[in-house]
Amino acid sequence: MLQNVLLERQIYASEEHKMMRQMIQDFIKNEIMEHLDEWERNGMVSRDIWERAGELGLLCIDMPEQYGGSGLDFSFSALFIEELGKEGINGPGFSLHSDIVAPYLLKYGTETQKEKYLPLMACGKMITSIGMTEPNCGSDLKAIRTTAVDKGNHYLVNGQKTFITNGYMCDMSIVAVKTNPGTEKEGVSLLIMESALDGFEKGIPFKKIGMKAQDTCELFFDNVKVPKENLLGEEGLGFKIMMTELARERLTVALNAIGGAEGAIGKTIAYTSTRTAFKQPIAGFQNTQFTLAECATQLQLHQAFLDRCTQLVSEHQLTAESASMAKYSATDMHSKVVDECLQLFGGYGYMWDYPIARMYADNRVARIYAGTNEIMKILIARGLFKELFEQMKKESRPLR
Numbered sequence: 001m002l003q004n005v006l007l008e009r010q011i012y013a014s015e016e017h018k019m020m021r022q023m024i025q026d027f028i029k030n031e032i033m034e035h036l037d038e039w040e041r042n043g044m045v046s047r048d049i050w051e052r053a054g055e056l057g058l059l060c061i062d063m064p065e066q067y068g069g070s071g072l073d074f075s076f077s078a079l080f081i082e083e084l085g086k087e088g089i090n091g092p093g094f095s096l097h098s099d100i101v102a103p104y105l106l107k108y109g110t111e112t113q114k115e116k117y118l119p120l121m122a123c124g125k126m127i128t129s130i131g132m133t134e135p136n137c138g139s140d141l142k143a144i145r146t147t148a149v150d151k152g153n154h155y156l157v158n159g160q161k162t163f164i165t166n167g168y169m170c171d172m173s174i175v176a177v178k179t180n181p182g183t184e185k186e187g188v189s190l191l192i193m194e195s196a197l198d199g200f201e202k203g204i205p206f207k208k209i210g211m212k213a214q215d216t217c218e219l220f221f222d223n224v225k226v227p228k229e230n231l232l233g234e235e236g237l238g239f240k241i242m243m244t245e246l247a248r249e250r251l252t253v254a255l256n257a258i259g260g261a262e263g264a265i266g267k268t269i270a271y272t273s274t275r276t277a278f279k280q281p282i283a284g285f286q287n288t289q290f291t292l293a294e295c296a297t298q299l300q301l302h303q304a305f306l307d308r309c310t311q312l313v314s315e316h317q318l319t320a321e322s323a324s325m326a327k328y329s330a331t332d333m334h335s336k337v338v339d340e341c342l343q344l345f346g347g348y349g350y351m352w353d354y355p356i357a358r359m360y361a362d363n364r365v366a367r368i369y370a371g372t373n374e375i376m377k378i379l380i381a382r383g384l385f386k387e388l389f390e391q392m393k394k395e396s397r398p399l400r
């Protein structure tokens with residue numbers, strides 16, 4: 001019924017997109033839904049579902065075929081993210097693996113690194129994660145303490161990461177480290193670390209208030225010898241690379257949010273059309289109608305902006321500011337929509353058996369990870385006051 005009021009989205013209008021949408025919906029309905037409770041109990045999904053997604057060509061969708069990907073443009077990846085969001089499927093960290101880790105390798109990896117990792121990632125036989133956050137720093141990434149000391153043919157890595165998505169199941173992680181610590185050449189670098197390396201340990205998955213099937217955990221490095229050829233990009237340029245790639249990561253979070261909002265509104269329209277109170281459907285009350293009218297309007301506005309951002313990613317033109325706007329605004333919108341929708345379910349909305357309850361719990365973290373929404377506003381403001389801030393920096397005047 002939402003489709004009666006939402007404009008058709010041009011980015012998903014082709015026959016290929018329609019076929020892909022159907023295939024994704026069948027995959028979710030027939031191969032994911034029945035496992036959700038079991039995955040939540042286990043705190044992680046099965047490896048089988050990763051391999052199945054790989055078989056269907058749903059991993060590394062916009063990766064060139066040469067490396068095992070589907071060779072499609074980013075709009076197909078966006079479609080997959082939204083469809084998962086619509087049904088509140090937040091267990092398998094497919095998007096982090098395909099839309100964040102894989103592009104790091106494609107853009108900054110050597111040919112040997114790409115050939116070694118990307119085909120395994122595309123078929124789901126290798127699960128990956130990205131380790132930036134540490135117990136003492138998340139927003140302030142320059143403050144990381146994990147060190148990688150140059151030992152000639154390898155780096156010796158010591159330290160710890162936390163809150164790592166796909167952390168427990170991952171076979172490989174791209175890890176941010178401080179190279180040349182304590183010297184003039186100290187800087188942040190990225191290392192490809194295989195979890196089978198001696199000294200690489202994983203914590204048990206965290207117990208979270210939502211995303212319970214997602215194996216978020218700590219990673220520990222105790223004198224891990226990482227071969228020099230596992231350096232990703234240039235030494236000391238890790239921070240710059242992360243800042244560039246975070247734009248795409250933030251858009252993926254925003255896409256999940258608009259998918260989630262669409263799913264929540266759709267489920268609420270269905271529920272309030274059949275549930276009755278005072279001898280009429282809940283949908284008969286003007287409060288219900290106005291609430292859902294406002295939610296649908298917000299969704300439509302965000303879809304229009306995100307469609308533009310999705311197009312810009314395909315053209316490698318998405319700016320940090322636009323990605324930050326998309327991430328903070330879409331996730332704020334999603335939180336409000338899910339809260340309003342849950343209210344319309346009454347007491348049933350608070351019961352885990354109802355998908356709206358899971359959606360409510362799952363969406364909260366989106367305002368925190370991939371950079372908090374406060375950090376997003378800082379990044380946008382930096383763009384607004386760029387010249388002034390540069391001038392103040394030149395004059396060594398404090399920024400705040």
Ligand SMILES: Cc1cc2nc3c(=O)[nH]c(=O)nc-3n(C[C@H](O)[C@H](O)[C@H](O)COP(=O)(O)OP(=O)(O)OC[C@H]3O[C@@H](n4cnc5c(N)ncnc54)[C@H](O)[C@@H]3O)c2cc1C
Nearest residue numbers: 130131132133137138139163164165368369370371372374
């Ligand atoms: C479920 C989950 C999955 C995650 N997955 C990953 C992952 O795969 N890889 C990874 O590396 N990390 C991951 N994270 C970590 C996540 O990115 C960080 O939690 C996030 O960036 C915030 O960092 P922090 O937790 O250290 O909070 P802090 O940086 O301690 O921030 C605490 C509060 O202070 C505010 N704050 C901080 N600095 C400022 C400032 N300058 N101005 C105003 N307010 C400020 C923040 O907005 C926040 O409200 C995940 C987190 C969760 C919960």
